[in-house]
Amino acid sequence: MDNFGITATTLYGLEDILSEELRQLGARDIEVLNRAVRYKGNIELLYKSNLMLRTAVKILKPIISFRAFDETQLYDNIKTIDWDQYFGTEDTFAIDGSVNGEIFTHSKYVALKSKDAIVDQFRDKYNIRPDVDAEFPDVRINVHISNDIVNVSLDSSGNILSKRNYRLNQTEASMNEVLAAGIIILSGWDKNCDFIDPMCGSGTLAIEAALMALNIPPGRNRSFGFETWKDFDKELWNKILAEADQQINKINCKIYARDIDYKSLKVAKLNAERAGVSEYIEFKEMDFFQSEYDGEKAVVIINPPYGERIEVDEIIDFYKDMGTRLKHFYPGCNAWVISSNSDALKHFGLRPTRKIKLFNGPLECKLHKYELYRGSKRDAYAS
Numbered sequence: 001m002d003n004f005g006i007t008a009t010t011l012y013g014l015e016d017i018l019s020e021e022l023r024q025l026g027a028r029d030i031e032v033l034n035r036a037v038r039y040k041g042n043i044e045l046l047y048k049s050n051l052m053l054r055t056a057v058k059i060l061k062p063i064i065s066f067r068a069f070d071e072t073q074l075y076d077n078i079k080t081i082d083w084d085q086y087f088g089t090e091d092t093f094a095i096d097g098s099v100n101g102e103i104f105t106h107s108k109y110v111a112l113k114s115k116d117a118i119v120d121q122f123r124d125k126y127n128i129r130p131d132v133d134a135e136f137p138d139v140r141i142n143v144h145i146s147n148d149i150v151n152v153s154l155d156s157s158g159n160i161l162s163k164r165n166y167r168l169n170q171t172e173a174s175m176n177e178v179l180a181a182g183i184i185i186l187s188g189w190d191k192n193c194d195f196i197d198p199m200c201g202s203g204t205l206a207i208e209a210a211l212m213a214l215n216i217p218p219g220r221n222r223s224f225g226f227e228t229w230k231d232f233d234k235e236l237w238n239k240i241l242a243e244a245d246q247q248i249n250k251i252n253c254k255i256y257a258r259d260i261d262y263k264s265l266k267v268a269k270l271n272a273e274r275a276g277v278s279e280y281i282e283f284k285e286m287d288f289f290q291s292e293y294d295g296e297k298a299v300v301i302i303n304p305p306y307g308e309r310i311e312v313d314e315i316i317d318f319y320k321d322m323g324t325r326l327k328h329f330y331p332g333c334n335a336w337v338i339s340s341n342s343d344a345l346k347h348f349g350l351r352p353t354r355k356i357k358l359f360n361g362p363l364e365c366k367l368h369k370y371e372l373y374r375g376s377k378r379d380a381y382a383s
Contacts, residue, residue, distance in 0.1 A: 075113050315344050
């Protein structure tokens with residue numbers, strides 16, 4: 001099978017993790033970009049990238065790159081592409097546009113002009129045009145413009161890869177699945193020690209941890225855009241799925257998901273059932289400030305309230321109490337806390353040993369690591 005260029009998009013701060021995931025899949029010529037990783041591989045790797053990458057948002061197969069300084073040049077270049085290679089008049093298509101720069105400033109207008117060019121090409125050839133289906137197209141096209149550089153790609157993913165098809169129910173301020181997986185990988189969790197999410201909400205962190213521990217591909221319960229492509233190799237795809245299923249293993253740790261809110265916990269349980277991992281997660285209705293961990297070692301990941309709906313004094317006290325609870329009742333753990341509230345984090349009462357900049361949706365956040373020792377820090381190092 002021939003190799004070709006592929007681009008995997010991701011979230012800010014997860015680029016290096018994604019590049020390592022790709023290396024393990026066998027990708028070649030890996031190049032880390034801003035919120036993306038470029039690499040080379042064949043159609044099998046493209047299929048596997050969609051199925052198995054935990055920190056990718058989209059997998060794009062580039063068609064062409066060119067320069068355009070106005071809408072006419074954009075239209076003309078899009079129209080020169082032989083779209084018959086990718087779909088016909090009986091198929092549906094959609095275009096996702098994204099822009100960065102001063103020449104093109106409206107992504108929807110870019111998508112509209114690109115659509116016009118494609119439709120006009122088919123109409124000129126066949127006196128008939130394919131229809132647009134923004135929701136469930138046979139082919140989804142990505143047009144990304146940075147200043148005057150236009151990159152046109154086939155979107156092999158369809159829906160963004162964070163849509164794992166298990167979180168049909170969610171709580172307020174739920175975390176994106178890709179971000180959750182990225183934070184777990186950043187934590188260095190080895191899938192042997194226990195994993196705790198004491199403010200689990202809709203359960204995303206615990207579910208992603210269970211999928212990792214069991215080695216279940218994150219895309220196992222969904223479909224992908226490439227499955228409706230003209231050259232889709234169903235036999236190859238079934239082989240990849242069968243091989244992935246054979247790699248699912250037993251779990252070697254305990255995963256705890258706790259929340260003070262009964263309704264949130266109920267949502268989390270339903271989501272875990274859809275993901276096929278509910279039997280591997282211990283759900284419990286519990287106030288974090290009444291909780292403790294008496295095991296040997298665990299990774300604790302907390303996505304607490306950021307304070308948008310809480311008074312300033314209350315959120316600072318909340319973070320102070322969080323730090324106190326971790327320090328005295330979670331000995332031997334590594335705790336990771338993500339928040340957009342930098343002021344509240346300053347009052348946590350523990351010194352972070354690592355700080356990582358991430359984005360939770362539009363919110364710039366810091367992910368802090370806190371090492372919680374048994375006894376004093378000096379005793380921990382001495383042992």
